[in-house]
Amino acid sequence: MAVHRTKSSQRASPDVERLVADAISLAASGSQIEDRFWEARLDVRLMRLLKSQNQNVIDAALDQTFRINTLAFEVLADCAETLAESLVLEHEGEPWDVLLLALPIIAHTRYQIPSGALSTSAVESTAAAVHQAIASADTRLAIIPWLYSIDQMPHSHCQTRLLTEALATAAITASEIKLELREMSETIAVLADPRFIIAAIAAPSGTPLFRWQAEPPIRQERGVSLTGWQNAMRDPVSALLPGCEFELLLPEAYFTNCRLADKQVRPLSMKAAVNFLESTLGVLPAGLSCVVGAFGEDQADEYRISFSVKGSAEVVYGVIWPLYDRESVSNDALNDLSDDDCPMKRITDALRDAGVEDVFRHAMLFDPELCDDCGAPLFPDRSGEAVHAELPDDAPTQQPLFH
Known part of the structure; x- marks a missing residue:
């Protein structure tokens, strides 16, 4: 669904530039009457793209506004979503x-x-x-x-x-x-x-x-x-x-x-992971250690959380905490805990609510690597390497995945 960040490689086309310009203009508007003017312009452009199923242009415009003007991104995203999820039909x-x-x-x-x-x-x-x-x-x-x-x-x-x-x-x-x-x-x-x-x-x-x-x-x-x-x-x-x-x-x-x-399911994923490891490995939550790192190409698109048994460097499990369109973290605040709404604070709070007290936070941005053999995401260890998460050989072979 169109709630995750997109990474569009499309070069800026005239349609993209016009969407971006109108969104920036609407974001800068100082009156409702001007709002309505720019909204009408955006609606016409977006509806033409929706009818022609030209999602690439919409994604490219969203990606560009997200990078240069977050308020314009909110405006454009709201307009696109409104036209996609609502309409007036004559009967x-x-x-x-x-x-x-x-x-x-x-x-x-x-x-x-x-x-x-x-x-x-x-x-x-x-x-x-x-x-x-x-x-x-x-x-x-x-x-x-x-x-x-x-x-x-x-x-x-x-x-x-x-x-x-x-x-x-x-x-x-x-x-x-x-x-x-x-x-x-x-x-x-x-x-x-x-x-x-x-x-x-x-x-x-x-x-x-x-x-x-x-x-x-x-x-x-x-x-x-x-x-x-x-x-x-x-x-x-x-x-x-x-x-x-x-x-x-x-x-x-x-x-x-x-x-x-x-967003609501993310902290539940932590609880489910801890419950799974407790029932699978017989390790109480207090006996687990976690390492948290931000992953993305140019900016954080998700956080990956590694689970290990205390005293061991081996990563036995991993959970992904995705970020969505309207969430952003600057690269100099990837492990910041000062804001209650920042992802790292929410992650550490969710882990502690699940009973895990030993949480190590990386300040670096990791490349979003996947395993070359199986395609599974790699997770950060304490030394700063992205590694495969693997249960011990004597653990059950069927491994559930977590959101």
């Missing part, structure tokens, strides 16, 4: 507002997190819970009968727009969802990962989509809606994810919730 002479929703489930387990087709009863339970706790009056809904893993989600703004268009028609007209679900990619086996139900919600233009937008007596605060959603979906999700612990996030706009779910 029987009346306009309808449509928004693509992601319904995240943050799960972790010692076994395997299921994904795949949803039964009719699961779809019906989800629809009933959305209407009961989330949706405003006079809304219509279309739910894809599939429980998505992150690697099965749309991977670009263009793909997301196509999905939004398909679901918009199905929601408004109560018709069949025309999607090919039989050739989904295989799900990578991970023990801490989000799962998603994807839906589209539609309402007559100008009327509320959500209960927190509505007037009394329909109106309720987001927190009340979240509690109602969690209560209504507890049993259906328990049936979908046997043997898993999970948390339900509030159904919201697609890109916002994809980012939120990805």
Whole structure:
């Protein structure tokens, strides 16, 4: 999905330059009337690219603005995401507002997190819970009968727009969802990962989509809606994810919730790794040591965390903590702990919450190396080398991966 950083090698084309210039102009605007002018310009350019499935130009413009003007990047990313996940569709002479929703489930387990087709009863339970706790009056809904893993989600703004268009028609007209679900990619086996139900919600233009937008007596605060959603979906999700612990996030706009779910699962990945090593090696969390390093070509794109048994230099396991579009770390602050929101602080806090106290932090930027033989990511050891993470020979041979 288009929530991860892109590394575009495309040279700046006129389309890229125009997108970048308009985004910078919108970011510098000092009034709403000027905002609307630049937004309209950007919308026209972006919609033309979405319709022609020209994702490369969008990615190149995002990459360029990210490097030169972070505020312009935010502006451009917001515009692209809005056009990909929402639209206005006319039906029987009346306009309808449509928004693509992601319904995240943050799960972790010692076994395997299921994904795949949803039964009719699961779809019906989800629809009933959305209407009961989330949706405003006079809304219509279309739910894809599939429980998505992150690697099965749309991977670009263009793909997301196509999905939004398909679901918009199905929601408004109560018709069949025309999607090919039989050739989904295989799900990578991970023990801490989000799962998603994807839906589209539609309402007559100008009327509320959500209960927190509505007037009394329909109106309720987001927190009340979240509690109602969690209560209504507890049993259906328990049936979908046997043997898993999970948390339900509030159904919201697609890109916002994809980012939120990805971020929420990162500390759970630490907990899942520690639990796995405890059950596999019989080592308590206090008996583990961790090494944390930032990896990327020019800037940090992710942090990799190595796990070792205390007193040994051998890396027995590794976890990746990815950074997303709206997160950045300067190369002179890669191991900074002074800001509660900086990645290194969040990583060390997550490790300590999982019971690991011995954490060594590298200040250097590592090359994002992979193993030449198996393609697995390499992880930092205490001496500053990137090495293969390998369990001892007498450990179970089936190794789960972590997000």
